[in-house]
Amino acid sequence: MSALAWQIAQILLVAVLAPLATGYVRFVKARLNGRRGAPPWQPYRDLLRLLKKEAIVAPSASWLFRAAPYVTFAAVWLAACVVPTFTTAIALAPSADLIALVALLGLARFWTALAGMDVGTAFGGIGSSREMLIASLAEPAMLMMTFSLSLVAGTTQPAQIAAFILGGDIGVEVSLGLALAALVMVAIAENGRIPIDNPATHLELTMVHEAMVLEYSGRHLAMMEAAAMLRLTLFMALISCLFFPWGMALPGDGPAAVAVGLAAFLAKVAALATALAVFETMIAKMRVFRYADFLGGALLLGLLATIFLYVSEAV
Amino acid sequence: MGQISYEVAHLLGATMLMAGFGLLYQRRLYAVLNTFAFQALALAAAAAWQAHVQHAPHLYVTAGIALVFKGMLVPFALHWLVERLGIHRSVDTALSIGWTMIVGVVLVALSILLVLPVTANAAALTRESLAVAMSVVLLGMLMMITRRNAVTQVVGFMALENGLLLAAVSAKGMPLVVEISVAFSVLIAMTLFGIFFFRIRERFDTLDLQYLETYRGDRQ
Numbered sequence: 090m091s092a093l094a095w096q097i098a099q100i101l102l103v104a105v106l107a108p109l110a111t112g113y114v115r116f117v118k119a120r121l122n123g124r125r126g127a128p129p130w131q132p133y134r135d136l137l138r139l140l141k142k143e144a145i146v147a148p149s150a151s152w153l154f155r156a157a158p159y160v161t162f163a164a165v166w167l168a169a170c171v172v173p174t175f176t177t178a179i180a181l182a183p184s185a186d187l188i189a190l191v192a193l194l195g196l197a198r199f200w201t202a203l204a205g206m207d208v209g210t211a212f213g214g215i216g217s218s219r220e221m222l223i224a225s226l227a228e229p230a231m232l233m234m235t236f237s238l239s240l241v242a243g244t245t246q247p248a249q250i251a252a253f254i255l256g257g258d259i260g261v262e263v264s265l266g267l268a269l270a271a272l273v274m275v276a277i278a279e280n281g282r283i284p285i286d287n288p289a290t291h292l293e294l295t296m297v298h299e300a301m302v303l304e305y306s307g308r309h310l311a312m313m314e315a316a317a318m319l320r321l322t323l324f325m326a327l328i329s330c331l332f333f334p335w336g337m338a339l340p341g342d343g344p345a346a347v348a349v350g351l352a353a354f355l356a357k358v359a360a361l362a363t364a365l366a367v368f369e370t371m372i373a374k375m376r377v378f379r380y381a382d383f384l385g386g387a388l389l390l391g392l393l394a395t396i397f398l399y400v401s402e403a404v
Numbered sequence: 405m406g407q408i409s410y411e412v413a414h415l416l417g418a419t420m421l422m423a424g425f426g427l428l429y430q431r432r433l434y435a436v437l438n439t440f441a442f443q444a445l446a447l448a449a450a451a452a453w454q455a456h457v458q459h460a461p462h463l464y465v466t467a468g469i470a471l472v473f474k475g476m477l478v479p480f481a482l483h484w485l486v487e488r489l490g491i492h493r494s495v496d497t498a499l500s501i502g503w504t505m506i507v508g509v510v511l512v513a514l515s516i517l518l519v520l521p522v523t524a525n526a527a528a529l530t531r532e533s534l535a536v537a538m539s540v541v542l543l544g545m546l547m548m549i550t551r552r553n554a555v556t557q558v559v560g561f562m563a564l565e566n567g568l569l570l571a572a573v574s575a576k577g578m579p580l581v582v583e584i585s586v587a588f589s590v591l592i593a594m595t596l597f598g599i600f601f602f603r604i605r606e607r608f609d610t611l612d613l614q615y616l617e618t619y620r621g622d623r624q
Contacts (some may be wrong), residue, residue: 266415
């Protein structure tokens with residue numbers, strides 16, 4: 090029964106936290122750039138304003154264009170619900186593993202790309218094409234990371250991996266470090282952050298995600314924006330669940346442990362968001378033709394993680 | 405204790421291997437030099453760790469040599485050369501970076517498959533270090549093959565030598581004399597390379613070695 094309650098709490102938590110996390114990243118970036126910046130809660134206001142506005146749809150748009158924001162949002166929200174955040178004792182934890190998570194994110198991406206092409210403008214098409222290029226490189230890297238992680242932990246379920254790492258019979262494992270680096274690189278690419286894509290850009294030639302949602306307005310745009318924010322929070326939750334699960338409550342813990350887990354989760358998200366803002370401020374955007382090198386590097390790290398695992402096993 | 409010593413050695417070896425891949429990934433000459441310096445620092449740490457684990461004080465000398473010569477002197481000298489020669493700052497590759505990385509992974513797998521069965525009777529620490537060291541050596545060779553610029557080829561050679569030193573420090577009973585003579589011969593090689601850079605540039609106005617291949621001397 091409590092698993093269900095925690096699950097509902099998590100569903101609400103990720104939805105409420107996502108805009109704040111994104112706003113916080115923007116705020117820190119603005120401060121690092123020497124600007125005052127909008128307060129971290131600005132995305133809430135933006136989303137509310139977009140929800141109130143009229144949604145304008147191009148005459149050439151089909152039903153797919155209208156459905157895509159809701160499907161995308163639902164898929165990402167569901168994905169964010171199954172990754173344990175403050176406790177592993179959530180009702181949906183056994184039903185979803187990392188491979189299903191990749192599939193859910195793939196579904197969201199598929200619909201966004203279709204919607205980008207639906208209206209038939211050039212920018213939507215180029216955005217979709219680039220998004221698919223990134224996806225075709227990022228997904229193998231993510232799966233390779235998953236494989237090496239599941240070879241270590243013996244399972245692909247995030248909750249059990251977290252429990253395994255919390256169990257403590259694991260030392261300085263090189264493979265885990267390599268897998269973490271691979272996941273961070275994939276997360277940067279999937280969320281369209283610098284150096285892959287600039288989330289703040291409105292220069293047509295450089296945008297990827299922005300180009301796909303260019304035709305959206307009103308509540309549709311709000312859904313798309315919220316999905317992007319949720320995806321960022323989801324990856325932060327995934328990184329902290331798989332590699333830094335300390336503080337997280339386990340099944341059978343009381344409300345006090347859950348409160349500690351919640352505080353730890355908020356601290357982890359804040360730390361990761363700050364790190365992301367600092368990293369984005371320090372680095373320049375990459376040329377499109379170098380994406381393959383960057384994500385190939387992530388795939389390579391995942392592969393090396395598996396190879397090192399094999400070495401340790403053989404020794 | 406045994407577990408921790410094994411894991412730290414594992415970690416340092418993996419750091420060196422990652423730096424080897426970093427050398428292949430970088431596109432800027434200065435970044436290549438910095439990555440090489442980082443690899444040498446990891447080598448020094450690995451040597452110091454082996455000295456601690458094996459209770460072999462002479463390995464601390466090896467660590468010091470790696471730190472001073474390869475971590476500082478050689479990168480500074482190469483920095484100075486690049487600045488002095490005013491050469492192009494980006495790296496010319498004979499094979500695209502993506503393909504180089506794939507070949508690199510294949511080489512790592514190859515050296516693991518080769519070393520592990522051959523050294524079946526050796527201690528775990530040695531086997532693993534040998535596998536990693538051989539990968540670093542092969543990656544250095546790969547870098548020498550796939551880069552056109554003379555400076556990056558020299559960095560590849562030095563990285564190869566880093567791998568040799570890693571293998572040497574993880575095997576027990578390597579005499580200090582050998583290590584010192586290797587370190588000095590590398591330094592002499594470095595000086596020779598420096599002189600050759602100037603000569604090559606004087607002759608061809610570039611450090612791209614593909615011009616050397618077609619050069620037939622003064623008789624046309």
